[in-house]
Structure formats: structure tokens, C-alpha cells
Amino acid sequence: MAKSSEESPSRRTFMMVVIGLLTAIVGVGLAIPIVGEILTPLFKKRDIVWAKLGKVSDLENMQPLTPTFIPVYFKVKQGWSVNTLPRQVIVVKDVAGKLYFFSNQCTHLGCPLHWIAERQKFMCPCHGGMFNAMGKVVGGPPPRPLFVWVHKVENGTVFIQNKFLDNPKERGI
């Protein structure tokens, strides 16, 4: 018969080490799938799609420096479902006639911008960020100018991608 822990101190140490090891095995065994499950989003490739915005000829008829909000609809695979993400594209024509495609999300923390025509400014309802019609920061906490959508023109039609240009930290759209 094996000695009890009270009879042999070394056997007591041995038992404690085995108990500790068994606990560790169970812990690590459970942690592997749990951590994997939690970290899954980091390993999923983002679904990048194009969505139609409108004809260039229509957009060029706009007044210069007068932002127009035009909705686009991205059909994107997210997790186990395919969702339609409606988003606003702010189209602005500068005085030279060049078109800009801004996101309506504040670059501070992502609240939806309001265009205040009387002040000729975009204002953020959350923390008071302000941008001018060309997307430059003119007040409040935002750290950078408005995000610009990745876009392309094909056969006179503008397409928008569900992605921002110059977005190193991968802020969502």
C-alpha cells in the first residue's frame, strides 16, 4: 500500500505537484479553444466590396462647396450573415470642379456629422468637433480631417468601396 501524505513528506510534495500539473493541464486545455474563439475576429479577412454611388455627370452639376449626402449600400459578409450596411457619402465639389467623397463619421470617435448650412460647417453632436466643407478640422477635438472613401470611376459611374483612404488604425466605416 502506498504511503499517505502524513507518513511521507516527500509523497505529500509529489501529490501536490501532480495536483498542480493536472489543474494546469485542464486550464490550458480549456484556455486554448476559449482564447481562440475570442481572438477569431483578428484573423478574419475583412470583406471588401464596391457599391454604386451615381453618375459623375449628375454629381458635377452640384454647387461648389455645398456638401450633398448620398446613401450607398454595401452588401458585406459579417460573421455568419450577409448584411447590407447603409452609409452616407458626403460628396463635395471644390471651386476647381474636383469631386471629394467624405465619410460622415467624425474622426474623433465616430459620431454622425450634421451639416449646418448657416455656418457652412460640419458639426459633431457628441463632443463638438467642427469641419469645413472641404473636411478640414476647424474646431473641437477631432485629430485629423474627414476620412475619404476609396472610390473609382467606371464608364461615368462612381463606385465606393467600404474602406477609407489613409486609415492606418483600420477605423471601421
Added chain:
Amino acid sequence: MFKKVQKWFDERIELTETINEFNGERIPRSGGWAYTFGSLLAFLFTVQVATGIFLLFYYVPYFPVARDATYFIKHNVLFGSLLLGIHLWGAFTMVFILVVHMARVYFSGAYKKPRELQWVIGMALFSFVIVLGLTGYMLIGNENSWWTINVLSNVAAHTPFLGGFIRILARGGTETSTLAMQHIFAVHVWLLPIAVILLIPTHLFLIRKTGHQGMAMEYNKSKLPDDNIDKWKHPDATVPFFPDQFYKDMIVAIVVFVVVYLLAIFFVPEVGPVYNPLALHFAPEADWYFLANEELLKFFPGHGLIIFATFLVPIIGFVILFALPFIDRGHERSPFKRPAATILGIFFLLLIVYLTLMGGEPKAPATI
């Protein structure tokens, strides 16, 4: 008959003795009403668990179904508005009472040796309850919920080094989506409640281990100096927990319960419209206990300074609060004998109240 049942249990598990030992704990006598906040919180948490479990009978954690499910509970389920209202006002009351409880413990110096661990566990409970509140707000599934998830995950993205990853993990992807809601649901309904359910008994166990230590006024007759730890072990007079203290706990609990119940009957806010990313004039608003941080965000502009409002100030604040018993190691208990701590505490509370009131001011563009 009753005696027979009692005897049956006593022969097997010594039930009467166990109950008497549990209930007979001696509580310092004169501060009775001030010691009711802890049990009030346990009571409120029980109410939250009970109402929360039964809200699940109709709730679906999926944009945009979540908002419709919440709307259905409020308008189509029998007494649904009451159930939802109790869960909402119970949560608000719990956050408020938590601050009161913490302030009481802070000003009476009850976190000092040997009760450091209790304060640390209490702070963990506080953090969990705040996150429970925020995630609960997100689960309603209306416009505000969606923007709260967006804004708060952007706040989290300012954590040094890990920020970008944290945002992706919290949202379940780059965009706030189905998975974001599912994760928040799991955290709000399983993870954090279980953590709280485990920590509350730990908090209580520590009280029993360290012994009840009341406010300084309980020890007027003691001749020991304040820096002698034994002084705080023998209050002038004590009463048993049951029924003396329990009676006061119950009265406070019922008063708060009636207030929560009346608020739930008369003031349950509208669920609000379903999330619409195309809305041009929507102004997201944080819950009231987040307004102080919300206001702080307005003060730190530009590239380098955002991190003060999103990460540094809140984290440093929390670390100082967590470590409070290890920073303030004097043995004085009375708020009048440690003026620095008292003045700092009052200043901190006033600052929070001020920031909350400022953060609640109507936002500029929404009012134009």
C-alpha cells in the same frame, strides 16, 4: 410539527446552529443606517438578476431585431413595461447607490488595514457593474445603442499598442455588426453576472473574516490610540445582525424598491427608433453615469491629447481607486482627523457631479 421538521434537519446538518451562527454576527451599534448600503446593493442585484432572466424570455440579441424585441417587451407583453422599467431603474439606482456605498466607506476610512482586500474586491464589483450598465444600454438595440457601441469601441481603440485589436475584438470585426451584439449579450448576461455572483460572497466572507469595523464614532469609549489596530476591533456596543441590522436593511430596501417600482410605472423612456446609419440629424447620448467621461473627451483635442480623456485619466483614476488602501496607510478613521483625504474625496465627488452636469448639457448642433 415545525419542531419535528427542525429536529430532522438538526440531526443531520445542524441547521439551527448554522443559521444562528450566520445571523448572530455582532454589528457596531450606533451607525446602523449607514451600514445598510451594502445589503441594499445585494438586494438590487438580486432584483436585476430576477428581472433580467425573465426579460430573456422575449429578447433577441440581433440588430435590428433587438430593438423590436425590446419594443415588444415594453408594449405587447403583459406588465412588460414594468419588468423592463424595474430592470432599467434598478440598474440606475444600483450605480448611484454604489457611489454612495463607496463614499461611505471612503469617508469613514473603512478600507484601512485589515480590510484592504475588501476594498479591492469592491472596486472590481464596481467596475463590473459599470460595464454591466453600459452593455445593458447597448442591448436595447435602438439608435443610441448602436452609436454607443461605435463610440465606446473607438474610445477603447485609443489604448496604447493594443487599441486597434481591442476595437476589432469588441465589435467582432471592423464594423459594429451582428457579432458585436452577440458578444455584448454574452458579456452582459453570462460573463459579468457570474463574476458578480462569485465576488459578492467573497466580499461578504471578507467582512466576516476581518470582523465588522464601523465608523470612528463607534469607538469613543476606547482608550487605545488611533494607530493601534486593536482599537477598531472593539466597538462601544454591538447588536446582532439578525434581526437588529437586518430590520434596518429591510426598511431601506423596501423604500428603495418602492421608489424603483414607481419610477418603473411612471417613467419608462421610449425605446426609440431602430438604428438608421443614414439619419442626418441624430445626436447620440451617453447614459448619465458616463457623462463625466463624455465631458472629459471634449477637453482634450488633437492627436496626442485624446489619449488623456480616453485612456490615461480614466485608467489612472481607476488604478488610484483600486490601490487606495495601499496608498493611504494611516490608521486614522474619523474623517475629521484626516482632513486631506476628506477634502480630496469631497473635491473628487464635486468634480464628478460637475462633469456629469456639464456633459448632460444639450449638444450644440442638435439645438441649432
